[in-house]
Amino acid sequence: MASRTEGGLTTPVRATGVRRAFGPAVVLDGADLHIAPGEVVALLGGSGSGKSTLLRALAGLDAEAGGDIRVTRSQAVVFQEHRLLPWKRVDGNVALGLSGPGVRERVAAALTEVGLGDRGRAWPAELSGGQSQRVAFARALVREPELLLLDEPFGALDALTRLKMQELFGRLHERHRFAALLVTHDVDEALLLADRVLVLDGGRIAQELDVRLDRPRAPDDPGFAPLRRQLLDRLGVPLARRA
Amino acid sequence: MTTLAEKPVEAPEAAAAAPAARARTRRRWQRAVSPVALLALWEAGARAGVIPEEKLPAPSLVLQTGWRLAGDGTLGEHLADSLTRAGIGLLIGGVLALALGAVAGLLRLGDDLVDPPVQMARMLPHLALLPLLIIWVGIGEELKITLVALGVFFPLYFNVYAGIRDIDERLVEAARTCGLNPWQRLRHVVLPGALPALFLGLRLAIGAAWLSLVVGEQVNADRGIGFLMMEAREFSQTDVVVLGLFVYALLGLLSDVLLRIVERRTLTWRRGLKAA
Numbered sequence A: 001m002a003s004r005t006e007g008g009l010t011t012p013v014r015a016t017g018v019r020r021a022f023g024p025a026v027v028l029d030g031a032d033l034h035i036a037p038g039e040v041v042a043l044l045g046g047s048g049s050g051k052s053t054l055l056r057a058l059a060g061l062d063a064e065a066g067g068d069i070r071v072t073r074s075q076a077v078v079f080q081e082h083r084l085l086p087w088k089r090v091d092g093n094v095a096l097g098l099s100g101p102g103v104r105e106r107v108a109a110a111l112t113e114v115g116l117g118d119r120g121r122a123w124p125a126e127l128s129g130g131q132s133q134r135v136a137f138a139r140a141l142v143r144e145p146e147l148l149l150l151d152e153p154f155g156a157l158d159a160l161t162r163l164k165m166q167e168l169f170g171r172l173h174e175r176h177r178f179a180a181l182l183v184t185h186d187v188d189e190a191l192l193l194a195d196r197v198l199v200l201d202g203g204r205i206a207q208e209l210d211v212r213l214d215r216p217r218a219p220d221d222p223g224f225a226p227l228r229r230q231l232l233d234r235l236g237v238p239l240a241r242r243a
Numbered sequence B: 001m002t003t004l005a006e007k008p009v010e011a012p013e014a015a016a017a018a019p020a021a022r023a024r025t026r027r028r029w030q031r032a033v034s035p036v037a038l039l040a041l042w043e044a045g046a047r048a049g050v051i052p053e054e055k056l057p058a059p060s061l062v063l064q065t066g067w068r069l070a071g072d073g074t075l076g077e078h079l080a081d082s083l084t085r086a087g088i089g090l091l092i093g094g095v096l097a098l099a100l101g102a103v104a105g106l107l108r109l110g111d112d113l114v115d116p117p118v119q120m121a122r123m124l125p126h127l128a129l130l131p132l133l134i135i136w137v138g139i140g141e142e143l144k145i146t147l148v149a150l151g152v153f154f155p156l157y158f159n160v161y162a163g164i165r166d167i168d169e170r171l172v173e174a175a176r177t178c179g180l181n182p183w184q185r186l187r188h189v190v191l192p193g194a195l196p197a198l199f200l201g202l203r204l205a206i207g208a209a210w211l212s213l214v215v216g217e218q219v220n221a222d223r224g225i226g227f228l229m230m231e232a233r234e235f236s237q238t239d240v241v242v243l244g245l246f247v248y249a250l251l252g253l254l255s256d257v258l259l260r261i262v263e264r265r266t267l268t269w270r271r272g273l274k275a276a
């Protein structure tokens, strides 16, 4: 069926005609997706439009997905829930699956990068939601992936924490230059962080939008409004208030 | 505003901690009152002759008998025999339960083949198998050990099975994205995830082991605590019979406490979880 991950690619994601059906319900119906090295692509779409299904197919977590899927093996995933193992301390969670010399130093460096350098010995249950999600980021980044797959990584956080995390994501990307697929339902978040925004609808990529705004960006930048309008229109959200 | 609002909330909380601890200590003492009173009543009743000695000797007399039998080595010998039976039975039943529970919990084919017959067998109270077991393995050591192993097997099997089944699939998936192969996932996710259930199963299993031992040792035993009691009954040594009961109770209590300590040490991560 679908070809799985492969290493040494110039393009981290090259997926064509991705299909997935659950019984009679066709969720993905030939979606095409390419991501260039270092590029941040946001994937928007209504609830149940198949965003997570597409991400799981790319992550190699869905053996039933069809189509031609070529994804770099150097990848890491951040889910909406932190998915830390409750029986491992924070540093043990970050080190999961790592081997070789210098693991301890790499783990410490990754935790410091997300601002949790002093919490390595804590249990996940002792952390707040935002801190746990930062550990999940450290766990992904410590592998130095070419590709980061993120499924609504800020979706479960309160508004203030979400803003801080978005800022952290921008900083981490600046430094590590990974390619990223950011699944989100938040139009502003997509415009804030992505180089390109895709809208998933009817099982395919229904719209593609380049975001040519200077960084760092803020939602009150003048260039934001027309793009936001365009995307909300595409997502079928009526604009209650005329800006 | 915020400081004003927060202070009165925090202050009583900190102040309440000490009285709460004191109240807990007082309750613990309160709960000791009635057992001690009963014991005192028993002792007084026996000494006054209200309770006939051949029916129920005074606790002090039972302790004396215990001291005497411990001194001449009789008690230790029989205790060692009983412990050996329990240990071998626990080992056999435990290994079988772990192996079959893991096969049924981890593999779909294992689930289909192993679980249905075990579920059916569960409906039989294992002690009711005694007559059949006597026909099958006789009335010797094999009978006692088989009975213990059977008692151990069921609670442990079900908890291992449920423990593996209840593991959050999303954690297994996250481990997969971190590059863990199936064996590593088993070691880092499945095993620690199933450990709390495994401890629960072990505690129930050990309880069942003692119960099975008590029943097994009343059938044609020539040594062990049960034999000690049966023999004493024939010679109307009620103090030795009651002593045997004490020993059984103590064994159950000690094993439970021991297991709880091991559990607390092993599952350190759960303490943080409860506090949160």
Ligand SMILES: Nc1ncnc2c1ncn2[C@@H]1O[C@H](COP(=O)(O)OP(=O)(O)O)[C@@H](O)[C@H]1O
Binding pocket: A022, A027, A045, A046, A047, A048, A049, A050, A051, A052, A053, A054
């Ligand atoms: N394991 C599954 N079994 C059956 N249906 C599923 C499964 N996973 C997802 N679906 C269905 O596929 C559709 C897309 O789901 P999902 O990709 O999670 O949507 P999104 O992430 O865009 O909200 C939904 O209608 C959902 O009910």
Ligand SMILES: [Mg+2]
Binding pocket: A051, A052, A053, A151
């Ligand atoms: Mg989703």
